[in-house]
Amino acid sequence: xxxxxEVRGLSKKYKSYPTPGxxxxxxxxxxxxxxxxxxxxxxxVGFDVPKGSALxxxxxxxxxxxxxxxxxxxxxxxxxxxxxxxxxxxSMLELGAGFHAEFSGRENLIMNGIMMGYSRREMLKKFxxxxxxxxxxxFIEEPLRTYSSGMAMRLGFSVAxxxxxxxxxxxxxxxxxxxxxxxxCIDKIYEFRERGKTILFCxxxxxxxxQLCDQALWVRDGQIARYxxxxxxxxxxAAFERSLDVDAQAVIEGDLPAAPRDAREQHPRITDVRVxxxxxxxxxxxYSPGDAIDVAVSYExxxxxxxxxxxxxxxxxxxQTLCVANSTQFDGVAVPGESxxxxxxVPRLQLLSGTFVVFCVILDGPGIHRYDNRMAxxxxxxxxRERNLGLFAQDHRWKIEVAREGGSSS
Amino acid sequence: MSExxxxxxxxxxxxxxxxxxxxxxxxxxELPRILWEHRELVxxxxxxxxxxxxxxxxxxxxWPLIHPFCLFWIYLFVFSRIFPxxxxxxxxxxxxxxxxxxxxxxxxxFAVYLFSGIxxxxxxxxxxxxxxxxITGNGNLIKKMAFPSEVMPLAECLATLAIxxxxxxxxxxxxxxxxxxxxPSPGQLLIWPxxxxxxxxxxxxxxxIVGTLQVFLRDTDHILGVLITFWMFLTPIFWSVHIPExxxxxxxxxxxPMYHLVQAYRxxxxxxxxxxxxxxxxxxxxxxxxxxxxxxWLGVWFFQSKRKRxxxxx
Numbered sequence: 001x002x003x004x005x006e007v008r009g010l011s012k013k014y015k016s017y018p019t020p021g022x023x024x025x026x027x028x029x030x031x032x033x034x035x036x037x038x039x040x041x042x043x044x045v046g047f048d049v050p051k052g053s054a055l056x057x058x059x060x061x062x063x064x065x066x067x068x069x070x071x072x073x074x075x076x077x078x079x080x081x082x083x084x085x086x087x088x089x090x091s092m093l094e095l096g097a098g099f100h101a102e103f104s105g106r107e108n109l110i111m112n113g114i115m116m117g118y119s120r121r122e123m124l125k126k127f128x129x130x131x132x133x134x135x136x137x138x139f140i141e142e143p144l145r146t147y148s149s150g151m152a153m154r155l156g157f158s159v160a161x162x163x164x165x166x167x168x169x170x171x172x173x174x175x176x177x178x179x180x181x182x183x184x185c186i187d188k189i190y191e192f193r194e195r196g197k198t199i200l201f202c203x204x205x206x207x208x209x210x211q212l213c214d215q216a217l218w219v220r221d222g223q224i225a226r227y228x229x230x231x232x233x234x235x236x237x238a239a240f241e242r243s244l245d246v247d248a249q250a251v252i253e254g255d256l257p258a259a260p261r262d263a264r265e266q267h268p269r270i271t272d273v274r275v276x277x278x279x280x281x282x283x284x285x286x287y288s289p290g291d292a293i294d295v296a297v298s299y300e301x302x303x304x305x306x307x308x309x310x311x312x313x314x315x316x317x318x319x320q321t322l323c324v325a326n327s328t329q330f331d332g333v334a335v336p337g338e339s340x341x342x343x344x345x346v347p348r349l350q351l352l353s354g355t356f357v358v359f360c361v362i363l364d365g366p367g368i369h370r371y372d373n374r375m376a377x378x379x380x381x382x383x384x385r386e387r388n389l390g391l392f393a394q395d396h397r398w399k400i401e402v403a404r405e406g407g408s409s410s
Numbered sequence: 411m412s413e414x415x416x417x418x419x420x421x422x423x424x425x426x427x428x429x430x431x432x433x434x435x436x437x438x439x440e441l442p443r444i445l446w447e448h449r450e451l452v453x454x455x456x457x458x459x460x461x462x463x464x465x466x467x468x469x470x471x472x473w474p475l476i477h478p479f480c481l482f483w484i485y486l487f488v489f490s491r492i493f494p495x496x497x498x499x500x501x502x503x504x505x506x507x508x509x510x511x512x513x514x515x516x517x518x519x520f521a522v523y524l525f526s527g528i529x530x531x532x533x534x535x536x537x538x539x540x541x542x543x544x545i546t547g548n549g550n551l552i553k554k555m556a557f558p559s560e561v562m563p564l565a566e567c568l569a570t571l572a573i574x575x576x577x578x579x580x581x582x583x584x585x586x587x588x589x590x591x592x593x594p595s596p597g598q599l600l601i602w603p604x605x606x607x608x609x610x611x612x613x614x615x616x617x618x619i620v621g622t623l624q625v626f627l628r629d630t631d632h633i634l635g636v637l638i639t640f641w642m643f644l645t646p647i648f649w650s651v652h653i654p655e656x657x658x659x660x661x662x663x664x665x666x667p668m669y670h671l672v673q674a675y676r677x678x679x680x681x682x683x684x685x686x687x688x689x690x691x692x693x694x695x696x697x698x699x700x701x702x703x704x705x706x707w708l709g710v711w712f713f714q715s716k717r718k719r720x721x722x723x724x
Contacts, residue, residue, distance in 0.1 A: 093553075
């Protein structure tokens with residue numbers, strides 16, 4: 001068996017009643033009439049997690065991530081579908097879920113371990129190790145109600161990682177304690193990875209997902225939006241999240257004032273914008289970093305002598321960050337004639353993963369006013385196939401200098 | 411791939427998660443196995459539940475002893491000074507204890523009589539009432555840990571049972587003080603643990619039912635508060651089945667499970683002449699055992715058939 005977790009057609013339906021009374025009413029009707037609203041938290045989710053790999057689960061709030069985690073850990077049950085976990089599962093859905101405020105850290109620590117399936121004797125044996133990891137010192141004997149929330153979390157995490165499962169399900173519990181302790185937590189999870197455990201990890205931190213996981217699963221509205229290599233999926237997810245609030249037009253128009261218009265005259269205008277690969281006429285909007293790309297702007301300028309023009313082409317990320325813009329004016333290229341096509345040729349696209357608006361403007365001679373502007377028909381989608389982060393690729397190389405041992409050898 | 415999303419590989423000794431095979435209607439048969447697998451948890455939870463009740467108090471675990479001690483003197487005071495009347499109706503009961511010609515002795519015996527009934531009732535009523543919250547009050551555990559939820563009501567039952575044991579110790583002390591001990595043969599006390607076990611079956615079964623109901627109907631807890639009080643007065647704790655006015659209703663008492671339990675406890679604790687070779691002495695025990703087992707079966711059935719919805723409803 002190569003898969004640690006196999007999930008097939010998993011669906012989960014929640015019922016919500018307007019008031020508790022409606023539940024009684026529905027029971028009295030013996031199912032002949034429904035008084036609840038249905039909500040599908042998960043719909044037909046299926047995937048496999050190979051043994052020893054780490055799968056990151058991402059998605060917006062309410063997308064169904066936690067429901068999935070809960071079903072896999074066995075705290076809630078699916079409406080339909082099946083899953084199998086091959087190996088002992090331990091889940092950390094919430095730290096210190098079983099803590100009791102009146103009891104001391106020590107008592108809670110041992111109780112928590114018993115709740116996770118250890119015997120009291122085993123917990124007593126492991127106690128020192130867990131206590132040390134928690135860095136609680138003398139506080140371990142104090143009742144939990146005197147703890148700061150960070151301390152309680154630290155205790156919770158320390159117990160949680162003391163287990164030795166084959167499959168570890170972690171629901172976003174990393175922001176534990178101070179920076180120092182957070183690092184310890186992350187290191188501990190890495191250690192699990194190193195030891196070949198299968199990890200299911202849900203987080204909003206795309207950074208952590210990329211660092212920790214081989215694969216990522218993007219859940220959207222209870223369904224799998226994308227499942228694949230972690231960097232690719234997180235990049236795509238990030239691009240999608242950004243595109244949710246885009247108003248590129250407003251950005252362009254806000255930046256460049258329109259040229260004064262005279263209704264009697266014909267102004268320069270853009271007739272078409274095409275994005276394609278060099279050598280191909282077919283429009284294409286999906287690229288990878290390093291690809292060559294041509295943006296062709298067709299223009300008309302009925303009176304070039306009166307209206308000298310320049311053409312600008314910009315790449316606007318969907319969160320309205322202007323990533324790069326080129327203009328014929330900056331580059332000292334003339335745009336003559338009554339009509340024509342200006343092609344911006346980029347031999348190596350350096351943008352990294354994301355969704356970009358390609359916009360074109362016709363500017364006046366000094367480059368102050370805008371005659372016309374137009375966006376490419378579709379957004380440019382750049383998908384990085386490699387592990388990288390950020391907005392653009394930069395040329396780089398590494399050089400490591402190992403510091404000399406300080407003459408301690410004798 | 412296994413059916414229904416159960417874990418296919420054996421969970422090992424550290425059963426984080428619960429392996430269930432039987433349908434809810436038969437689940438009662440695998441209950442012993444599940445509880446045995448989680449015996450550490452049951453023990454720890456019961457211990458914690460018991461400790462939590464007295465945590466933070468100065469006298470701590472002395473309280474389950476102090477409380478019945480004080481209660482006894484209160485009964486004695488109230489029923490000898492404030493409501494001294496109508497003790498003749500209890501004559502049949504009290505005479506079993508011994509000579510009641512002296513007023514002081516009669517009052518003392520009366521307090522003993524009340525106490526013998528109240529011990530079991532308190533444990534039963536408190537466990538059932540508390541267990542209305544067994545699931546809803548532990549939402550965090552149910553939702554966030556793969557937790558065998560049937561353990562929680564059991565832990566509460568065991569904790570209250572432990573308090574009952576404390577109370578009974580105090581009670582036996584008063585028996586001794588009143589010269590009534592060891593007049594019930596110490597041998598018949600061997601039946602006492604059996605009664606405790608049967609009481610546990612019944613209490614646990616009922617707890618599973620109310621705990622489950624509470625998940626879906628939050629009024630259960632409040633309704634229960636009223637019902638348990640009413641039930642207590644329907645059970646011969648503060649009155650005797652020998653009261654002449656009640657003779658027409660004796661047949662109805664039979665329908666009250668707690669009637670049998672209280673009778674059985676009295677036979678064991680304060681009925682020195684009870685002949686355990688007769689069916690009459692054993693009848694309450696067997697009747698209650700039957701009721702207890704049926705209640706447990708119904709409770710486990712109901713609980714298991716709804717268990718999967720707990721995490722979604724709390």
